[in-house]
Amino acid sequence: MRVSTSSLVTALLLGLIGLFLAGGGGWLATLGGSPFYLALGLGLILCAVLVWRQRTSARLVYALLLAGTLGWAFWEVGLDWWPLATRGGLLVLLGLWLLTPWAVGRRGWNAGRTVLALVVVGCVGVASAALLRDPHVIEGQLQAQTGGATAPDGNVPDGEWHHYGRTLAGQRYTPLAEVTPANVEALEVAWTYRTGDVRGPDDVAETTYQVTPLKIGNLLYLCTPHHIAIALDAETGEERWRFDANDGLDPNRQHQTCRGLSYYRDDAVTEADLAEAPACTARLFLPTSDARLIALDALTGAICPGFGENGTVDLWANMPNQQSGFYYSTSPPTIVNDRLIIGGSVNDNYAVESPSGVIRAYDAMTGELLWAWDSGNPERTTLLGPDETYTANSPNSWSVFSADPALGLVYIPLGNATPDQFGAHRSPAVERFSSSVVALDIASGAVRWVFQTVHHDLWDMDVPAQPVLIDLATAQGTTPALVQATKQGDIYVLDRRSGQPILPVSEVPAPGGAVEGDWTAPTQPVSALSFAPEPLRETDMWGASLLDQLACRIKFRQLRYEGRYTPPSLQGTLVYPGNFGTFNWGSVAVDPVRQVMFGMPTYLAFTSQLVPSDEIDADEQVNAGEAGLNVNAGGEYGVRMAPFVSPLGLPCQAPPWGYVAGVDLRTGTKAWMHKNGTIRDAGPFPLPPIPMGVPGIGGPLLTASGVAFLAASIDDYIRAYDVATGAQLWQQRLPAGGQATPMSYEAGGRQFVVQVAGGHGSIGTKAGDYVIAYTLPR
Template sequence: MLLLVTTAILALIGLALLAGGVFLVTLGGSPAYALLGVGFLGTAFLVHRRRPLALGLYGLMTLAALGWAIWEVGLDWWQLAPRGGVIIVVGLWLVTPWVRRRLNAGPVPGRRAPAWPIAIPLVVAILTAVYSMTIDPHDVAGTLPEAKVADANLGNAIPDGEWHQYGRTQYGQRFSPLDQITPANVNSLKVAWQYQTGDVKLPDDVTETTYQVTPLKIGDTLYLCTPHNWAIAIDAATGREKWKFDPNAGLNPDRQHQTCRGVTYWSDPDLSADAPCATRVYLPTSDARLIALDARNGAVCESFADRGALNLGQGMRYDPAGFYYSTSPPVAVGDRIIVGGAVNDNYSLKAQSGVIRAFDIRTGALLWNWDSGNPDQTAPLPPGQTYTTNSPNSWSVFSADPDLGLVYIPLGNQVPDQIGIGRSEAVERFSSSIVALDIATGQVRWVRQTVHHDLWDMDVPAQPVLFDMRKADGTVIPALVGPTKQGDIYVLDRRNGEPILPIHEEPAPGGAIPGDFTAPTQPVSSLTFSPPPLTEKNMWGMTLFDQLACRIAFHQYRYEGRYTPPSLEGTIVYPGNFGTFNWGSVAVDPERQIMFGMPTYLAFTSQLVPAAEMPPKGDEKASEQGLNRNEGADYGVYMGPFLSPLGIPCQAPPWGYVAGVDLVTGKTAWQHKNGTVTDMTPLPLPFKLGVPGIGGPLLTRGGVAFLGAAVDDFLRAYDVTTGRVLWEARLPAGGQATPMTYTEGGKQYVLIVAGGHGSVGTKPGDYVIAYKLPD
């Protein structure tokens, strides 16, 4: 009976591998799986006949499989494991005495078949696997320079212990000059206080209900917003709530996002400090309003716009509820507040405009409007005229340089993201670019496009970071660092958009659908985290079987590297729509002239579907996963991560890193896997595969970087010089927000909001947590 069961298991494995392996060969893939299938079937036959030769055959197959695996992926444990796991487990069963005893070893009754023909190969394979666990072929070790430039420009002057803008200053550096916390003492950080906002995810909320807020710190008060757009003021020393304002934005199932990344603070220089609304907090809402609040008590500043609320839907030809809102904090510069907006991706061609507008910060009067579909008309629109329907929008965070008189806009793509038919000349110029606008007039001063004729949803997602680069010869260049979804980091002269680090054009794949086209070349920065093209060898799985399924799927999709155009048969998009970098951007230390980033790698797929073949309308939310209907377009598109039948990424890990870059040389000094699968598996396994993340980093003068973001629920501190983890704290919910730091009462605090992220499935919550060193 035991041999019968053993034979059946071997035969089933063999048949599955042979059938799938032959199919893979017909697609142009590796013959290894078919050959392994033959080996399992041959072993099954010999076991059935009670032949000791079964062990020798299996031993040879084990060595052959080991050699094949090493040839494909080297000594990478996480890639060796799925190739050899089933083979080793079955081999350990075959080598047991109760199996060998039943194999006829000659004329002596009951004599066991010798173990060595299978035991030696198993020992070799296991020792190889154990050795591979001790090395990390993906790790790049090194150190960042520690020398500091004198009089570094941190942006608009604010007290060292405060945090006035989303990225601390208008430069968006996410760098703090605080230095109480150092690599030597960071492991002593403890929770100073914890506050819960009370805004929790509701049953009727959209999937992407997320906490992404970075609080501001002015004086002794923290200001933040919640996913449902509550504005809250908290005592910075104790976490005690000072006031809370609920704009009653309501719920709308048509919203793709229910989030708020931050509020905007402004102090009126013409009013005394104790005058009503002398200091203000501006709150963007998911029902397309901008509300002005008195920073002292949360009262509405009724002198602003319409009794305190500015309708951002004004001037739109089409204004369907739930399709347009501002998820990111506006930029306050001088006497104006500059606002963008998020437009639902791939819902409809009759969507709002992506217009960027400047309003009088006191009254809400429109000062200028820049519409990328009509870029030259920046004077306020006359009555009866509307902005360009469905022009590229900017849903992320702006930066500003008041001295140059420029605001820097990370611009997205035009809906539908995957179909470029009929785009205007203006859209072709501005889509997926970084645009510098004149703060006074809204006129374009320069534009740097990062994708030509974008067919992949490669919005510029991140706040551009400004710093002054000091070259070896002492020359100082006002610089801009622009992270992109495709992994390129553009380092530009922020005066004119010209590259400081080289940019070149590379040939790109062709073959768009009829009526569309692809750009013959695409720009590539010399500083890039774009991964090498995927190959069949990069396909992954927990076992041989799901890995084989991913290899088959890889060949069934269209894929010719980065910028393979969307197709009817389905295309692999890598880097995927999630982006190598996203709204969390990067952090820049302007004193050391270095950058800290979190590149993430997750392949996606997209498949166009003709409008005539679209299934009946359901509850699709037209986002990164599922059917995007593109109402009014010739095609919809199915999108989502490239996953195995077990629901894990088809591409091999690592999926996420932290990296340190010397911005002067453009060289990556170190890069390490980041995060564990603790919260990705049913069991809390702390395996450090390097996991995806979304959120931003924080750098400090003390030489410590802080980052949550990864899909395991931890806040981590890193040594900026080497990138090594120094400390970590378990969070009560997903930490997909950017941390900040401040001082209060002479003590440095580090703060993060932990509330989870709907799209990546981390644990929801409503926590604001501050840490400090013991007294």
């Protein structure tokens, strides 16, 4: 019997796939996983033998295997297109090939060929039905409300943007309404400016461009990742001045970014009179990567010599464990009631003995230190002596603050004490304040209230997002509220006077079993308004084909996972939501009039594995960012962290991985939730712009007309959405990743929307140095 080359190749291909599935499937079965892969692999090996022997029964056997796969896939995932397609796609393609006369070497339509054709048609029919429905979206509409009021705004004019979130309330909302759902499609580029500051080969991995510019008067103010402050003409984009902080490069830094500048003006002088006022009457504050805080004249960019020492405050003052690159401020300070209040970022998991997470308040004119609140020593806010230091390794705040001047409170989102994944040595004060939002008295720094979002945090679930303030219409009347987005997906809506929940919060049981010497909290708080995902199951594992899906299932079974808050372990733990969180520093946007929230929940699992310090390989690369192996020098364990991905680098969990969502804040109801973004830029080469719903990091912008803008996803687009329905109204291709929160202002009688596009080192989007302004045609 002479076997054709095509039949030999077919048999070899079926045999190799069968061997992989049988071997991996047997391994999976021993781990307690699905036996289907083993059975399918053995069936494909049998089919390969029949093809090699030129038996027409090969097609019948394959038809039975394909029909069984279809039934199994439907039983596991129903009519969910992407999980269904990747379970059957490879087998359907092989089935189509087996229908050809070259595959088996026999012509004619016998029973096996006919049955196989019918099964292939049936698979295509089921796939077509799956394409017609999407089980992952919520369709609905946010109803327009009346009676809402804007929370404290610091008297920001409608056409300006004075703080990171436009106002001290951090709402990321503009009262401008020239751009509407009806005309947003006509937006066009008004001007493009390039800063010249681009990520280079010697930069740390997480060099990112995350700035949201400020707009005051006719100038736009921004900073770059390497801390160059720049002023642009708001209408034309022409550069007016620039100042380079010259903070250099340092491989010890975990982050290299600048999220924004802070603006302050002496209230005794109006904006109109600034040109005639003394220098530095209006000033900008630039935090740097080498832990300085610099004051600049807002009109000229010159250093303000009356602030601190020759225009600079040294943030290393009274700091313990001083090591270059281990402490800096990545977010702009908050300026309220003439006080400049600033926190700082510390390197997570690099060393147990880290700098302090102290929050400090300075006089905005002189730079005099007024108070310092240290979460490791929370009762003392008075100044330290020259030989004293703040508490080492106390929880820090690296994100953006908000404030209510009338209540005299500043709201601080707090992180965790390093190491994030081992908490045996934390003090009672650290346990109280880790992963919480804290209200401090603006005048004195004293704690007025604290609300903890994770007890004994072992998962790096620090509170990453700026608290958003809104005067919320409730059944009890208008309530001063605070909306706090979290990494774990819970959205806490609190009374900002007291920290008491407005929407219910319950304590639910959490998994136990920490490593020896540590412990876990028996319960964890859960908000009634939550975007926390359902726990992962083996059936949620995904891949481009059955092959890498099988690898993900094996990996899933090898990891420790008992749902959210599964403790870190020596074998490796699945952390879901992962380190990027459901929400991150981009926070959410709130419309204070409609009383609605717009957000971008993201879903990506990570893995973490504790590594005993005496087992760390001296040759392994360490402390190269938040992913990889971080050694926690001086501690019992290092930690190895990574995204939970397949051998092909795709997420091991099924899509969607990213959404946009609209919420009625009065009721805590999710009105709609839609997949967001495409996979166009998800690979090393351009992919089709398939709208799978992709992850992102960054924040949204809301307008009074009901349009939301967002450019945070891993594909390089800025998009506009109808806030009422979530429908996408407009998109524009960006020249680089848009992992910065957009802003909007008025200049020359027109509304502008500005997006910074410079990319994000950790998520791999394209680097750049672009500032792009959009407006409607004249």
